[in-house]
Each structure stands twice: as C-alpha cells, then as structure tokens.
Amino acid sequence: MKKKAPYDLREHFLDEWSTINSPIELAKKFEDYEDVRRTIKPKQFKSFAKGSSNNHKYFRGQEHFHLGNNVNEKKYFQSNRTVYDKRIKQLTCSYCKGSSHYAVDCTKRRKDSKNNKSSSSPVQICSRISKERIKTRKITIGNKTFEALIDTGSSVTLIREDVSKGIIEQSKLSGDIVVLSGLGKYEVKTKGSFQREIELDGEKYSVTWHVVPTPYLEFQAVIGSDILEQAFVGFDRKGVYFRKHEDKVWFMHTQVYEARIEDEIEVKHVANPRIRKELSELINNYIPRKTETTNVSMRIILKDDVPVYQPARRLSFPENQAVNKQIDEWLDQGIVRQSSSEYASPIVLVKKKDGTARLCVDYRKLNRKLVKDRFPLPLIEDVLDKLQDAKVYSTLDLKNGFFHVEVNEDCKHFTSFVVPDGQFEFNKVPFGLSTSPSVFQRYVYSIFRELMRKGIVIIYMDDLIIPAKDEDEGIEKLKKVFEVSSKYGLEIKFKKCQFPRRKVEFLGHVVENGTVRPSVAKTIAVKKFPVPTTVKQVQSFLGLTGYFRKFIPAYSKIAKPLSDLIRSDNPFVFEQSHIEAFEKLKKLLTESPVLSIFQQGKNNRIAHGRKPARIRSRPTPRSRRRKIASCSIHV
Numbered sequence: 001m002k003k004k005a006p007y008d009l010r011e012h013f014l015d016e017w018s019t020i021n022s023p024i025e026l027a028k029k030f031e032d033y034e035d036v037r038r039t040i041k042p043k044q045f046k047s048f049a050k051g052s053s054n055n056h057k058y059f060r061g062q063e064h065f066h067l068g069n070n071v072n073e074k075k076y077f078q079s080n081r082t083v084y085d086k087r088i089k090q091l092t093c094s095y096c097k098g099s100s101h102y103a104v105d106c107t108k109r110r111k112d113s114k115n116n117k118s119s120s121s122p123v124q125i126c127s128r129i130s131k132e133r134i135k136t137r138k139i140t141i142g143n144k145t146f147e148a149l150i151d152t153g154s155s156v157t158l159i160r161e162d163v164s165k166g167i168i169e170q171s172k173l174s175g176d177i178v179v180l181s182g183l184g185k186y187e188v189k190t191k192g193s194f195q196r197e198i199e200l201d202g203e204k205y206s207v208t209w210h211v212v213p214t215p216y217l218e219f220q221a222v223i224g225s226d227i228l229e230q231a232f233v234g235f236d237r238k239g240v241y242f243r244k245h246e247d248k249v250w251f252m253h254t255q256v257y258e259a260r261i262e263d264e265i266e267v268k269h270v271a272n273p274r275i276r277k278e279l280s281e282l283i284n285n286y287i288p289r290k291t292e293t294t295n296v297s298m299r300i301i302l303k304d305d306v307p308v309y310q311p312a313r314r315l316s317f318p319e320n321q322a323v324n325k326q327i328d329e330w331l332d333q334g335i336v337r338q339s340s341s342e343y344a345s346p347i348v349l350v351k352k353k354d355g356t357a358r359l360c361v362d363y364r365k366l367n368r369k370l371v372k373d374r375f376p377l378p379l380i381e382d383v384l385d386k387l388q389d390a391k392v393y394s395t396l397d398l399k400n401g402f403f404h405v406e407v408n409e410d411c412k413h414f415t416s417f418v419v420p421d422g423q424f425e426f427n428k429v430p431f432g433l434s435t436s437p438s439v440f441q442r443y444v445y446s447i448f449r450e451l452m453r454k455g456i457v458i459i460y461m462d463d464l465i466i467p468a469k470d471e472d473e474g475i476e477k478l479k480k481v482f483e484v485s486s487k488y489g490l491e492i493k494f495k496k497c498q499f500p501r502r503k504v505e506f507l508g509h510v511v512e513n514g515t516v517r518p519s520v521a522k523t524i525a526v527k528k529f530p531v532p533t534t535v536k537q538v539q540s541f542l543g544l545t546g547y548f549r550k551f552i553p554a555y556s557k558i559a560k561p562l563s564d565l566i567r568s569d570n571p572f573v574f575e576q577s578h579i580e581a582f583e584k585l586k587k588l589l590t591e592s593p594v595l596s597i598f599q600q601g602k603n604n605r606i607a608h609g610r611k612p613a614r615i616r617s618r619p620t621p622r623s624r625r626r627k628i629a630s631c632s633i634h635v
Contacts, residue, residue, distance in 0.1 A: 290489025390467030401462030
C-alpha cells in the first residue's frame with residue numbers, strides 16, 4: 001500500500017482484499033484503488049501508515065482523512081471530483097456491507113459500540129504498542145496460516161473475525177463474550193471464542209481465541225499474556241521465542257527470600273513428562289517456611305579469659321565500599337549486629353572467581369584459644385560408599401549454610417570483628433572459626449537424622465545428595481527432603497543443584513552408574529598447576545592431588561620426594577627427582593582414572609603385587625574385576 005494513501009481508503013480496500021481469492025478480481029480492485037488514490041492528495045496527518053510519531057498505535061481508531069487547506073490541493077481535488085464520485089459509489093462497507101461509505105463511518109458500527117458499553121461482560125485490556133517494539137510470529141491452525149502480534153500487555157488472545165472464518169464456523173463459537181478496551185475509541189464486544197492448539201518453537205500450547213470484529217483489529221491475531229501461564233516469552237534482536245514451563249523452572253522475585261532469586265533450573269533432561277512436571281512443581285513451590293527449630297546453637301568456649309584484640313586493617317577506597325555494602329546487607333538480614341566487645345578480629349578480602357571480593361574474618365588468633373567441638377565430620381570415602389546401589393542422583397546446595405545456625409547469646413561477643421568504619425559481631429555462625437564446620441554438621445544432622453537413617457539423603461556439610469534406583473524413587477525422596485527443609489527454613493541455592501540425573505558431580509567427584517572419578521574441574525586444576533617454586537606451592541599441590549590419592553596406585557611412594565621437600569629445613573631446591581614426581585602425579589590424575597563404588601556384601605578381594613600398591617576390587621556382571629580403591633601399605 002502506498003504510504004500517501006488516506007487512512008480510510010486504505011482501510012476499505014484492505015478489508016475488501018482480505019476476502020478475495022480470485023487473482024483477476026484482486027487485480028481489478030487494485031486498479032480501482034490506484035484510480036481513486038490518484039484523484040486525491042490528502043493533507044498529511046498522524047496515522048498508522050505515516051509513522052510520524054513515536055507514539056503511533058497499531059490498533060485502529062476513529063480517524064478521518066481531510067482535504068488540505070491549501071488552495072492548490074482543493075483545485076486539484078475539484079478537477080478530479082467526477083472520477084472520485086464515480087469510484088466512491090462503488091465502495092462497500094466491510095462492516096454492514098452497505099454502499100457509499102467506509103466501515104469507519106458506519107452508523108451501525110457506532111450503535112454496536114454504544115451497546116457494547118452497556119454490556120455486563122467483563123472488560124479485557126488490550127495494550128497499544130509502538131512501531132519500534134512490534135514482534136510477530138507466524139501461526140498455523142489446521143491449514144490456515146496467519147501473522148500474530150505478540151503482546152503480553154493484552155490480557156487475552158485475539159483473532160480477527162475474517163481470519164477465524166477460515167478456521168471455525170461462526171455458528172460454532174462459544175458464548176464466551178468479553179468486552180475489550182483499548183481498540184480505538186470505543187469498547188468492543190467480541191463475537192465469541194474457540195479453543196485451538198498451536199505450535200511454537202517445537203512445543204504445543206492450548207489457546208483460547210477471542211474473535212474480534214474485523215474493522216477493530218489491525219493485525220490478524222494478537223497473542224496475549226494468557227500464554228504466560230504455559231510458557232516463558234523472551235524477546236531478543238532476532239525476534240521472540242517461547243519456552244514451555246515444563247522444560248525449565250523460572251524463579252521470579254519472591255518476598256519469602258531475603259535475597260533475589262532468578263535461577264534457571266534445567267529439567268529438560270528428564271524424559272518422562274509426568275516426572276518432569278512433578279519436579280517443576282516441586283521446585284517452583286518450595287518455600288523455606290521455618291515452622292520448626294532445633295536446639296542446636298554455637299557455644300564458644302575459650303582456654304583462658306584473656307581477650308583477643310587486633311586493630312582494623314587499612315583498606316583502599318573501593319575495598320572499603322565493598323566491605324560497607326556487605327555489612328549493610330548482613331545488618332538488614334540480621335546476620336550481624338553492632339558490637340562493643342573487648343574481643344576484635346580483623347577482616348580480610350578474598351577474591352572470588354568472578355573478580356568480586358568475599359569478606360572473611362581472620363580468626364586465627366582466636367582459633368588458638370578455642371576448645372574444639374567434637375562432633376565428627378564424615379569422611380568423603382564413607383559418603384561415596386553409601387551411593388553403592390543408586391542409579392539416579394539429585395544434589396542440593398544450602399545457601400550460606402553456616403548462617404542458618406544461631407550463635408548463643410552469651411558467645412556472640414567472641415565473634416566480634418573490626419573494619420575501618422566500625423565494630424560488629426555475628427548473630428549467626430561465621431565462616432573462619434575452627435568450630436564452625438562441626439557445629440553446622442551437628443545442626444544439619446539434627447534436622448535430617450531420620451531421613452539419613454532411612455538412606456533417603458546423605459549429607460556432607462552443606463552438600464546433600466539423594467540417591468535412588470530410578471526417577472520415581474528419586475522424586476519421592478526429594479519430596480521428603482524438601483518437606484523437612486521447608487519446615488526448618490533451609491534456603492537452597494538452586495543454581496548449584498542437580499535434579500534426577502544418572503551422572504552428577506558431588507564433592508569434587510563425578511558419580512555415575514556405580515563408579516566414581518575426579519571431576520573435570522579438579523583434573524584441569526592439576527593439569528594446569530605450575531612447577532612449584534616455594535614450599536607453600538608444593539603443599540598446595542600435594543593437598544590437591546592427595547584429595548584423590550585413592551585413584552593413584554602407590555601414591556605415597558610417588559609423592560615421597562615432594563613430601564620430604566616440605567619437611568626439610570634446608571633451602572628450597574626443586575631438583576630432577578621432584579620434577580619427576582610432580583609430572584608423574586599430574587599424568588596419573590589427568591588420565592581420567594575410574595573406580596567402582598565399594599559394595600558391602602559383594603565378592604570383594606584384595607590384590608597385591610611387587611609394588612606396595614594394594615587394590616580392592618570386585619567382579620562386574622561380566623566377571624570382569626574393577627578397581628575400588630588403591631592404597632599404600634608400609635611394613
């Protein structure tokens with residue numbers, strides 16, 4: 001359509017052409033349009049076609065074209081008046097099918113609009129969208145394809161009456177009549193509605209289509225905000241995309257959590273639609289209600305009564321800002337409070353992987369005076385051995401684990417720390433105290449003790465793993481864990497969780513089908529470890545590789561030159577024997593060693609050879625023995 005054509009003229013021909021199927025008749029109509037268009041030169045005004053303002057709306061309103069006040073325009077029009085009158089008599093109203101007027105001037109249409117105002121049907125809002133923000137998608141229903149505007153500002157999904165006729169007989173429309181506000185000057189009553197399924201980005205959605213009289217809707221259809229009940233709608237430079245809620249769980253802001261939660265949890269790997277739906281609902285509905293509490297709190301006992309005090313350390317301006325921001329958040333969340341204690345420890349900023357800084361308190365001097373909490377921490381090997389019969393695993397990560405536990409009121413002054421701008425003490429268990437891990441382990445055990453005894457959940461600090469034989473059992477166990485977690489107000493870091501999977505990463509290991517191996521991140525860290533130049537670097541390397549010593553036969557023998565180096569009082573000299581031990585340990589750990597998980601009651605045996613390495617093994621279903629663990633025995 002030519003941009004200079006009057007709005008009403010274009011409207012008429014567009015309405016007429018939408019019902020024409022014959023190419024010959026369409027060509028004739030186009031010639032008529034061109035003849036009439038050439039007889040007039042209307043004064044320019046703000047309209048849909050002209051786009052002369054950023055606020056142009058894409059729904060039809062009550063606008064009329066005007067002849068300009070310019071004298072030349074009037075003369076030009078008068079000289080062609082005969083042709084214009086002849087053509088105008090051939091025009092037919094697309095609303096009432098009468099002659100010699102346009103739909104926009106139709107008196108019957110105006111009466112219908114007035115009647116709509118008095119209707120008792122609920123009013124639905126339809127938004128107006130600027131030209132720059134328009135997003136459309138092609139929709140196919142049966143053998144009918146049409147263009148639909150994506151407008152989440154509209155509360156319902158609409159379809160133009162002339163388009164709907166190619167999909168459903170109008171007599172079969174439901175009596176669900178609604179009144180629409182936002183389509184031009186008047187409220188508009190729909191003709192009815194119908195239900196049809198559509199496909200968007202490979203997923204099917206059931207949609208209620210409300211039929212709107214043709215003159216009132218510029219687009220063939222409008223997909224409204226009701227689609228949001230079934231899918232997430234995203235916009236980017238390429239256009240608009242849809243993601244079904246069953247495939248991803250989207251966390252929006254909620255007042256229950258003090259922190260913002262916008263995590264996206266992948267559950268698409270779950271093939272069973274029923275399990276996937278249950279899992280999505282379970283995650284979405286999780287709220288830490290904290291209707292029950294434990295009697296576990298941190299008690300701090302010192303070996304003497306001499307206060308520990310250290311002055312605040314100097315910080316740069318950006319560091320000081322970061323510290324003050326963190327403390328303000330902790331004050332708002334009730335994690336810390338202002339203090340006037342005679343005890344005071346300094347803080348240290350530790351850089352995280354993303355470049356930001358983590359505020360830690362340097363409690364080293366205080367730790368020397370602490371009486372240890374004797375609650376035992378589990379061995380990682382024991383935790384992994386409990387996964388022996390599982391095929392499916394879910395893992396949970398507790399958010400700010402230590403902050404779930406209260407510090408006894410009489411002991412809070414011991415946790416005091418100082419910064420350049422003040423002194424504070426912890427209401428919750430802080431990181432850095434030597435007794436914090438044992439106290440927290442006692443806390444989570446008191447919450448999950450019954451579930452742990454039944455083998456429903458296995459816990460190591462703030463990491464929980466839920467083993468199961470299949471997905472159904474995994475979901476049932478997960479429900480029980482979520483129920484208990486919610487009652488005790490445990491906040492979960494969903495971004496780090498893994499839900500029913502056959503392969504998960506847990507405590508630095510990859511667990512899959514009864515086997516365990518070092519995680520990719522750990523093996524990469526070993527592979528990229530530089531040649532040590534200090535005793536401290538050697539200690540770090542041995543700590544990293546020692547974590548996986550069971551994967552390396554004769555580990556202690558291979559690592560002996562390095563172990564001797566850190567015990568020696570001699571000057572640090574990294575010789576050839578040290579380099580060989582260093583490179584061999586790196587090689588053995590980066591060759592993806594895999595061990596089977598020990599199974600109690602199975603036919604296990606101990607193998608030995610000339611080397612001091614000892615390998616526990618068990619037969620597989622194919623009578624092939626697999627390694628369970630390696631150890632070194634010195635006689």
